[in-house]
Amino acid sequence: xxxxxxxxxxxxxxxxxxxxxxxxxxxxxxxxxxxxxxxxxxxxxxxxxxxxxxxxx
Amino acid sequence: xxxxxxxxxxxxxxxxxxxxxxxxxxxxxxxxxxxxxxxxxxxxxxxxxxxxxxxxxxxxxxxxxxxxxxxxxxxxxxxxxxxxxxxxxxxxxxxxxxxxxxxxxxxxxxxxxxxxxxxxxxxxxxxxx
Numbered sequence: 001x002x003x004x005x006x007x008x009x010x011x012x013x014x015x016x017x018x019x020x021x022x023x024x025x026x027x028x029x030x031x032x033x034x035x036x037x038x039x040x041x042x043x044x045x046x047x048x049x050x051x052x053x054x055x056x057x
Numbered sequence: 058x059x060x061x062x063x064x065x066x067x068x069x070x071x072x073x074x075x076x077x078x079x080x081x082x083x084x085x086x087x088x089x090x091x092x093x094x095x096x097x098x099x100x101x102x103x104x105x106x107x108x109x110x111x112x113x114x115x116x117x118x119x120x121x122x123x124x125x126x127x128x129x130x131x132x133x134x135x136x137x138x139x140x141x142x143x144x145x146x147x148x149x150x151x152x153x154x155x156x157x158x159x160x161x162x163x164x165x166x167x168x169x170x171x172x173x174x175x176x177x178x179x180x181x182x183x184x185x186x
Contacts, residue, residue, distance in 0.1 A: 007111075007159050011166070014104040018170050021096045022177055 012041035070182040077178040079136040081171050084178025097174050105135045105167040109142055113160020114150025128161070134168030 020034030065073075077084025082097030109115075116128040133139050142148045150157060180186045 002155050007156070010107065011104075011159075011163065014100050014107075014163075015166065015170070017096060017100045018174070021093050021100075022173065027092065 008045050009042060012038050012045070016041060065182055065184075070179065073182045074175055074179050077175040078134070078171065081136060081138075081174060084175060085181070088178065088181050090181065097171075101135065101167050101171050101174070102138055104163055104170075105138050105142075108160045108163030108165075108167060109147050111156040111160030111163060112151040112154035113157060113162070113164050114152075115139065115142055115148035115164060116161075128165055131165040131168045134172045135164070136171060139168070 016034045016037040019037060020030045024030040024033050073084045073087055076087060080098065081101035082094035082099075084094070085091070085097065086094035115132045116125050118129045119125045150160060154160070177186070
């Protein structure tokens with residue numbers, strides 16, 4: 001798999017699942033927190049990607 | 058505020074921590090938190106396996122290179138899957154692979170997250186949660 005986006009999504013999924021399960025006890029709250037964390041990971045990754053796009057590195 | 062009294066003997070707490078390290082999620086399953094334990098087992102083992110599939114490397118304990126030693130310490134945090142990977146010969150990685158660094162990140166973070174899971178299991182055993 002060479003898609004950076006899919007790899008970022010896969011990594012975010014695993015980390016979000018673990019942190020949501022650690023931080024909440026109720027399954028519904030775990031799913032809700034996990035979804036929010038996953039969305040946050042993806043959003044920040046995309047934003048940072050575009051910010052860094054304009055730097056000539 | 059007085060410290061919380063442990064609800065279980067120290068030896069049992071140590072056993073739970075060791076089990077939690079060896080098998081991701083085992084510490085939670087042993088203490089009746091089966092759903093959490095299964096989630097940790099599936100997520101962390103899959104994450105570690107993805108790292109190896111992405112041709113990441115399991116680093117050796119080379120103390121002359123501190124960062125490599127730290128990566129090795131993080132890798133071994135996953136427990137038995139680390140030794141299984143060595144036994145199966147899939148620990149070498151491939152430096153020239155396009156996904157090599159991704160693989161390393163997956164294996165390292167899987168190990169570090171399992172360390173967090175061990176700490177959580179220890180807190181549960183000590184009656185803090």
